[in-house]
Structure formats: C-alpha cells, structure tokens
Amino acid sequence: MVTHSHEVPIRLFQARPELAAELLVKTFGAALPAYASALPESEALTNNDPLELNCDNAAVFRDEAGVPAFAVIIEVQRRQDNRKQFSWPMYVTILRARLKCPVRLLAICTDSVTADWARRPIEVGPPGFTLLPDVVHPEGLLEMDEQGSAKEAVEILILKAACGGPQAEQVAHRLGRRLNELSESDRQQYAGWALQLLSDEACTVLEEYMSMTYQEYLESPAGKLELKGEVRGVRRGQIEGLLKVLQARGIEVSQSTLDRIEVVSDEDELDRWFVRAVTVSDAEEIFD
Incomplete structure (x- = not known):
C-alpha cells in the first residue's frame, strides 16, 4: 500500500537528485566520480522480458559532456522483503547496461531492524559478484542535519x-527553524511534505514556526535563546583559537590573563587579540 512515509522521501530525490550523492558521500565516505549535472532517471527498469521492474527512484549524474558518470538507485524500505534479494541486483545491472556507467543502490530504511536486514550482502552467483547496498540508518539522520545548507538540512x-518514532516533535522544531531559512516557494513545498509525515502534535509545532517569518522567529523567545547560544558558541571558538596560538608559540598564559580572556564578550576585541597573539612575546601584550 502506498503511504506518505514511502512516497515523500521519493519526492525529495525526484526534486533534487543530488541528495543521493550527498548521502553516499557524507554517510559512507563514497568516492564518486566528478559530475556536472544530476537528473532524474526513469524508474522503469524493465528489460525485454515481460517481467516489469520498477525501482522507487533513480538518478543519473553526468559529466560536462553529458556522459553518465554514475547513477544511484534509491529504494525506500519500510520492512524486510526477501524478494528484494532478487530484484535489487537486477535493478543495478539493467541500469548499468542502459547507461554504461557504475551504479550504486541506496536503501533508505525507516527502522533499525530493516536497516540491518538491508545491509546483508546479496550473493548474485559468480564468485565475487556481490551486491552491497548502501543503507542509511534512521538514527544517523538526525545528527546530519546541522552539517549542510538549509535545503539539505530540511531534506x-x-x-x-x-x-516516525518518538523524536517527531524534536524533528518538527528543527524543521521549523531551517524551513524559515528557505525561499517562500521551497518553504511551502517542503513544509507540505513534512506535514504529511508528522504526528498531530509535531504538526502543531511545525505550523507555529510556519506562521512567522525567519526574522519574526529570531525575535521570538525561542529564536533569541537559539541566537544567544550561537553567539556563545562563536565566542568560545574564538577564545579556544586564541589560546591555541599562544600555546603553539610556547607562551605561558597566567591565570589572571586567562580570566580576562574568558570574560570578554566583544567578538571584535577577541579578533584583535588573536591577531596580536601571532607576534607578542608575552601573553599580557595582547591587551595593549
């Protein structure tokens, strides 16, 4: 039966095929060929036999001359299905023969049990002819969203x-923050897909974010708290960088100097101290 939790992820890859390559690189460290464009490929993988084969999604990545560099088949897997041990190798070999390029199979699994099942090697027959699907584990997705652009984070x-699962409201909060960084058309499209997937409680959370602009969010209590946390994080990074420079140059930092550095709140002042730290002979000189 077709469900939102199966169809919405497929639409993400249809809308932006590059997502498949990004997941392979960030999740598996895949070394993929260079490409100049990424386009959806027909999901129909039927050969000349009457058997009809359709994967969930396929994307082809082409070089500057338009020649296929590699392709990715995306399967959204919500449960174990041992028939895939036979259909998945056919998907890969048929698309490889059609495009004359390497093909990988990316399985998006919605629970850990299914992910463990999908990771099992599929022995096709001849020695060494083994399909190893690339499997995205659901628990790893939440940690990835802070690493990319707003659009990639939303995806x-x-x-x-x-x-699904108990993290729905946490996901809704993060989605609301990142959606408000997108253009209005993207914001509405992605929000519409998200609302089809989230629980009623999580939808309420997301709708509250969608009712305000990004600037209005920043001015809200939640936005001010988040912004304050970001500022603290930037200041902490500046302080640690300054101390590392002094340490690398073998300059001792007294407790009184450290106390003065730790309490400063002016980022511009910290930048000036960082520049001076490169040339001073005594830690106290950074304050001059």
Whole structure:
C-alpha cells in the first residue's frame, strides 16, 4: 500500500537528485566520480522480458559532456522483503547496461531492524559478484542535519520524519527553524511534505514556526535563546583559537590573563587579540 512515509522521501530525490550523492558521500565516505549535472532517471527498469521492474527512484549524474558518470538507485524500505534479494541486483545491472556507467543502490530504511536486514550482502552467483547496498540508518539522520545548507538540512529532517518514532516533535522544531531559512516557494513545498509525515502534535509545532517569518522567529523567545547560544558558541571558538596560538608559540598564559580572556564578550576585541597573539612575546601584550 502506498503511504506518505514511502512516497515523500521519493519526492525529495525526484526534486533534487543530488541528495543521493550527498548521502553516499557524507554517510559512507563514497568516492564518486566528478559530475556536472544530476537528473532524474526513469524508474522503469524493465528489460525485454515481460517481467516489469520498477525501482522507487533513480538518478543519473553526468559529466560536462553529458556522459553518465554514475547513477544511484534509491529504494525506500519500510520492512524486510526477501524478494528484494532478487530484484535489487537486477535493478543495478539493467541500469548499468542502459547507461554504461557504475551504479550504486541506496536503501533508505525507516527502522533499525530493516536497516540491518538491508545491509546483508546479496550473493548474485559468480564468485565475487556481490551486491552491497548502501543503507542509511534512521538514527544517523538526525545528527546530519546541522552539517549542510538549509535545503539539505530540511531534506535530511524530512527523511527522519518519514521514519516516525518518538523524536517527531524534536524533528518538527528543527524543521521549523531551517524551513524559515528557505525561499517562500521551497518553504511551502517542503513544509507540505513534512506535514504529511508528522504526528498531530509535531504538526502543531511545525505550523507555529510556519506562521512567522525567519526574522519574526529570531525575535521570538525561542529564536533569541537559539541566537544567544550561537553567539556563545562563536565566542568560545574564538577564545579556544586564541589560546591555541599562544600555546603553539610556547607562551605561558597566567591565570589572571586567562580570566580576562574568558570574560570578554566583544567578538571584535577577541579578533584583535588573536591577531596580536601571532607576534607578542608575552601573553599580557595582547591587551595593549
């Protein structure tokens, strides 16, 4: 039966095929060929036999001359299905023969049990002819969303929403923050997909974010708290960088100097101290 948790992830890959390559690189460290464009490929993988084969989604990545560099088949797997041990190798070999390029199979699994099942090697027959699907584990998705652009973060969070589970409201909060960084058209499209997947409680959370602009969010109590946390994080990074420079140059930092550095709140002042730290002979000189 077709469900939102199956169809919405497929739409993400149809809308932006590059997501498949990004997941392979960030999740598995895949070394993929260079490409200039990424386009959806027909999901129909039927050969000349009457048997009809259709994967969930396929994307082809082409070089600057338009020649296929590699392709990715995406399967959204919500449960174990041992028939895939036979259909998945056919998907890969048929698309490889059609495009004359390497093909990988990316399985998006909505629970850990299914993910463990999908990771099992599929022995096709001849020695060494083994299909090893790339499997995205649902628990790893939530940690990935802070690493990319707003659009990529939203896509990862929607994939996480498709997995369901007790983290729905946490996902909704993160989605609301990142959606408000997008253009209005993207914001509405992605929000519409997310609302099909989230629980009623999580939908309420997301709708509250959608009712305000990004600037209005920043001015809200939650936005001010988040912004304050970001500022603290930036200041902490500046302080640690300054101390590392002094340490690398073998300059001792007294407790009184350290106390003065730790309490400063002016980022511009910290930048000036950092520049001076490169040339001073005594830690106290950074304050001059």
